[in-house]
Amino acid sequence: MAAATAAAASASSSARKGETYTDTKRRDDVRMANILAARAVADAVRTSLGPRGMDKMIASASSGDVVITNDGATILQRMSLLQPAARMLVDLSRSQDSAAGDGTTSVVVLAGSLLRRSLSLLSSGLHPTSLSDALHRLSLRAVDALHAMSIPLDLSDRGSLVKSAATALSSKVVSQYSSLLAPIAVDAVLAALDPAHPDLVDLRDVRVVKKLGGTVDDTELVRGLVFDKKASHAAGGPTRVENAKIAVVQFQISPPKTDIEQSVVVSDYAQMDRILREERNYILGMVKKIKATGCNVLLIQKSILRDAVTDLSLHYLAKAKILVVKDVERDDIEFITKTLNCLPIANIEHFREDKLGHADLVEEVPVGDGRIVKITGIKDMGRTATVLVRGSNLLVIDEAERSLHDALCVVRCLVKKRFLIAGGGAPEIEMSMQLAAWAKELQGAESYCIKEFAEALEVIPYTLAENAGLNPIAIVTELRNQHAKGEINAGINVRKGQITNMLEENVVQPLLVSTSAITLATEFVRMILKIDDIVTVR
Secondary structure (H helix, E strand, O other), X not given: OHHHHHHHHHHHHHHHHHOOOOOOHHHHXXXXXXXXXXXXXXXXXXXXXXXXXXXXXXXXXXXXXXXXXXXXXXXXXXXXOOOHHHHHHHHHHHHHHHHOOOOHHXXXXXXXXXXXXXXXXXXXXXXXXXXXXHHHHHHHHHHHHHHHOOEEOOOOOHHHHHHHHHHHHOOOOOHHHHHHHHHHHHHHHHHHOOOOOOOOOOHHHEEEEEEEEOOHHHOEEEOEEXXXXXXXXXXXXXXXXXXXXXXXXXXXXXXXXXXXXXXXXXOOHHHHHHHHHHHHHHHHHHHHHHHHOOOOEEEEEOOOOOOOEOHHHHHHHHHOOOEEEEEEOHHHHHHHHHHHOOOEEOOXXXXXXHHOEEEEEEEEEEEOOEEEEEEEEEOOOOOOEEEXXXXXXXXXXXXXXXXXXXXXXXXXXXXXXXXXXXXOOHHHHHHHHHHHHHHHHOOHHHHHHHHHHHHHOOHHHHHHHHHOOOOHHHHHHHHHHHHXXXXXXXXXXXXXXXXXXXXXXXXXXXXXXXXXXXXXXXXXXXXXXXXXXXXOOO
């Protein structure tokens, strides 16, 4: 009897274990909140996608600064976001900007679409881990599809490089100047390309100098150096020097000061005269040493300890016919010395002729309302380039600089991975169709997930058509029909409002931009799906 009672109790206990209720509402709520916050941010920048996308005016509440742009990374960085998942979207855009330089809006829109499909699948009862695994397989398969439709590129084909840079500029505020900025971007990157490392380009070797005045049409690539400041005019110093011998100095041409802050009181006029005479002799001795090496152009680094130059030293340098550019930023010294192929001089005792750079011409030229100093015809010039960006106001100049940066990054992508693909939504539709066909070969929940995520990729061509004022459903349906017939390069021509061959329209983009976008977007969505709680710590 006792044994029967124990057995019944055991059965009852096991039944209760199987029927234990687990409250997953909090996990679902956290996941839902993250997805909705990220989608809200993605929807905010979605209208900026494509050549006909809208621009955003971003006003700072604290400083009152205004920025007008349609660059996804810039828009997101300027947003004040509090929700952690939304801030992760800013990091996603920044990652795309550093990896490829272009596609910062596309990657955010793609992530938002994948999240919307994920929410639908989660509400159907699928587990987040199943969705995460399906996304991982989908990204690998999508990258293979992109490689299959890519076209190899040779860096000697300058025309294709210019086309891809022009495509990146077509969606910018300064798109009407793409015929000028695209060749400048290509020439600047090729000038900075080191034959010893043919797959690497450091964009820090391309310096962009902004100068107010004129229009963007006046933007130019300078084979040399440009300083956004005028030469010293003290005591009638020279403003033009031919056959220049240039020194980059990091010491001060001024009287020395004590190491600690203190005052020296001089009460005798004889002592005062002696101090002034010693100062003159000290500075004159430095100027004579500089002149003895044949140096006739001096680039002086800005000093924070004491004045880099004084009126007296500028007077003596002018008498020695030495052109002086003062207040050179410390961060620019490395670029300047690499361009001039010279060494920075940290002490007057180390001032030797072998540390000087040589150039055919150094001159001060008027630009807009101000003046700049140009150094051209540099002997044994390093692998660098300088772009002088002009514009009628600061908003236009800043946007031109951002657009030029995107174009430089696109050319850098092509140096790193030398493949091109068609633009205009062609790669996204091709990926979507190939993944949908692959989903039919799979079984179970994974097949259902892949099919949903494949449809999510159509958001790019859908948005391109929508922003261009076309009928998105009709356009995407026709685009899908063209790809089903084997036209893998067919895309949306927003100017003609129809489907055309993107290669024939010269709408091309680097393979790396698309592969990076799909990889980063799927990684982001997988990360969001794996989060089931937010823990706040003080």
